[in-house]
Structures are given as structure tokens and as C-alpha cells.
Amino acid sequence: MKFEDWHTHNSMCGHAEGIIEDYIQYAIKMGIETLGISDHFPYEFYSNFEKIPYQGYAMTMVQVEKYLETIDDLKMKYRDKINIRTAFEIDYIQNQYIKLNKHIEKFKNKLDYLLGSIHILPSMKGLWTIDDPLLKEEYKISYNSIDEVYEQYYKTQIEMISNLEFNYNIVSHLDLVKKFNYFPENPKIIMEKVIQVLENIKNRNLTIEINTGGFRKEVKEQYPSFEIIDKIYELDIPILLGSDAHKPDEIAHMFEEILKTLKKIGFSQLAHYEKGKRSFVDIN
Numbered sequence: 001m002k003f004e005d006w007h008t009h010n011s012m013c014g015h016a017e018g019i020i021e022d023y024i025q026y027a028i029k030m031g032i033e034t035l036g037i038s039d040h041f042p043y044e045f046y047s048n049f050e051k052i053p054y055q056g057y058a059m060t061m062v063q064v065e066k067y068l069e070t071i072d073d074l075k076m077k078y079r080d081k082i083n084i085r086t087a088f089e090i091d092y093i094q095n096q097y098i099k100l101n102k103h104i105e106k107f108k109n110k111l112d113y114l115l116g117s118i119h120i121l122p123s124m125k126g127l128w129t130i131d132d133p134l135l136k137e138e139y140k141i142s143y144n145s146i147d148e149v150y151e152q153y154y155k156t157q158i159e160m161i162s163n164l165e166f167n168y169n170i171v172s173h174l175d176l177v178k179k180f181n182y183f184p185e186n187p188k189i190i191m192e193k194v195i196q197v198l199e200n201i202k203n204r205n206l207t208i209e210i211n212t213g214g215f216r217k218e219v220k221e222q223y224p225s226f227e228i229i230d231k232i233y234e235l236d237i238p239i240l241l242g243s244d245a246h247k248p249d250e251i252a253h254m255f256e257e258i259l260k261t262l263k264k265i266g267f268s269q270l271a272h273y274e275k276g277k278r279s280f281v282d283i284n
């Protein structure tokens with residue numbers, strides 16, 4: 001099967017290696033069919049961000065035009081070799097999505113899709129990045145337990161999904177909270193929350209990303225867990241694959257293995273995006 005990888009970064013965000021063209025060339029070498037360039041959208045216009053090292057999280061607003069131009073040029077240059085898609089990974093930050101919308105609106109006609117993520121939750125110090133290794137222990141200051149973090153995370157997911165003013169296509173790394181091997185003490189209660197999240201995703205007709213980035217983190221498994229993937233299958237929610245590559249050679253990482261398992265579960269198709277429109281390709 002020819003792979004499609006819908007979640008990749010590059011050096012513009014400040015914490016990934018290699019320029020966009022390095023990723024494209026590696027993908028061509030690997031025989032990848034479609035590569036989504038989906039770097040982190042800027043954070044600098046948000047408020048309450050003073051306490052988090054967001055400068056290393058994303059490109060700046062002045063770089064956005066350059067990012068889009070570069071992708072356009074490379075689409076042309078490599079058009080006979082690979083499908084390239086233009087995207088951003090955007091964050092849902094409570095009460096601040098209007099600021100983001102205002103910026104995204106300007107570039108909307110250039111985009112093939114948007115990945116919607118939650119990396120940032122409220123804390124005593126303002127805001128806190130749940131997956132930043134530097135802030136890994138921070139949750140203990142603002143939350144009484146890891147379950148509280150999970151509750152807050154999934155509550156925010158539901159808010160993001162039901163907020164029709166927050167436009168995006170794909171829910172990324174759905175159970176990211178587990179990244180550092182933090183698991184809930186009451187998994188049953190948390191799973192009930194997850195089911196609510198999935199029902200909301202189903203209602204809004206979004207796609208869920210199966211993200212293999214987790215294999216390279218402490219948790220050593222994909223996001224989301226197989227328990228959640230089983231529910232996704234039951235609810236018949238579309239999925240696609242993302243490696244979350246922060247280095248060119250992480251493209252399509254573990255795709256062969258994960259596809260085998262997805263097929264065993266029963267999935268027969270993966271979602272595909274172009275100019276905001278979703279279609280499907282068969283898994284074979």
C-alpha cells in the first residue's frame with residue numbers, strides 16, 4: 001500500500017529538523033503517495049502566554065506567507081512525483097479561538113485541511129503546555145491528580161468539537177495526555193468522557209488522526225489507544241494516519257504495522273483531503 005502521511009513539521013516551528021524540501025525528498029524516496037505539510041500555526045497573538053516558552057513552538061506570523069509560498073513552489077516542482085498538501089496544526093485555546101480565526105481566515109483559500117489539537121490547558125500560572133517535556137511536572141501545581149488533567153483535557157476537547165466557530169477537519173493525537181506515561185487512576189470514568197468526545201466527533205462529521213508519534217515518546221504507542229480505536233470503529237468515524245514527523249526520516253513511521261492492526265480491527269478505508277474536501281481511499 002502507498003502511504004499518505006497527514007501530519008509533519010519542519011524547521012520553521014523551531015523544534016523540528018530539516019526544511020520542507022528535505023521532508024518531500026525523503027517522502028519521494030520512500031514512495032509515499034501524499035505528504036501533508038502541517039506545521040504549527042503561530043502562538044504569538046494569544047494572551048496569557050508569558051509563562052510558556054511558546055517561541056520554540058511554532059513559526060511566527062511574518063513567516064506564514066513564506067511557508068505557504070514555499071509549499072506552493074514545491075508542489076509545482078515535485079508535481080509528477082508526490083501529492084503535497086498544505087495545512088496547519090492549530091490549537092484550541094479556551095476563549096481565544098476568535099483571535100486564531102481572524103488570522104486563519106486570511107490564508108483559508110490556500111489550505112487543504114487543518115489539524116485541530118489541544119496542547120494547552122489552563123493552570124494556576126495562566127496556561128500550561130501538557131506535552132512540553134520542560135513542563136512535564138507542572139500539572140502537579142494546578143491539578144490534584146492526573147485524572148483531573150484528563151477531565152479538563154476531554155472537557156476542552158468537547159468544547160473544541162462543539163464550537164462550530166472553530167473550523168478544522170481532523171482531530172489530532174486524541175489522547176495526548178498519556179505522552180509521559182501518565183495514565184488515569186479511574187480509567188472507567190475517563191473512558192466515559194472519551195466516548196462523549198467520540199460521539200461529538202461523529203455528530204460533527206470530523207476525521208480522527210491515528211498518530212504514530214507516540215511510539216517515539218515515553219508512552220511507546222500510537223495516539224489514541226487501541227481501546228479508543230475500537231470505539232472509533234464501532235461509531236464508524238473516518239480515520240487517517242499521521243506520523244507527527246519532526247525529522248524527515250520519521251515520515252510514515254510505523255505505518256505498515258499500524259495499518260495491519262487497523263485492518264484486523266475492520267477498517268477498510270482511510271480519509272484523504274484536498275482543498276477542504278474529504279474523500280476516501282481503500283486500505284489494501
Ligand SMILES: [Zn+2]
Pocket residue numbers: 009013015040246
Ligand atoms: Zn511540534
Ligand SMILES: [Zn+2]
Pocket residue numbers: 089117119172173
Ligand atoms: Zn500536536
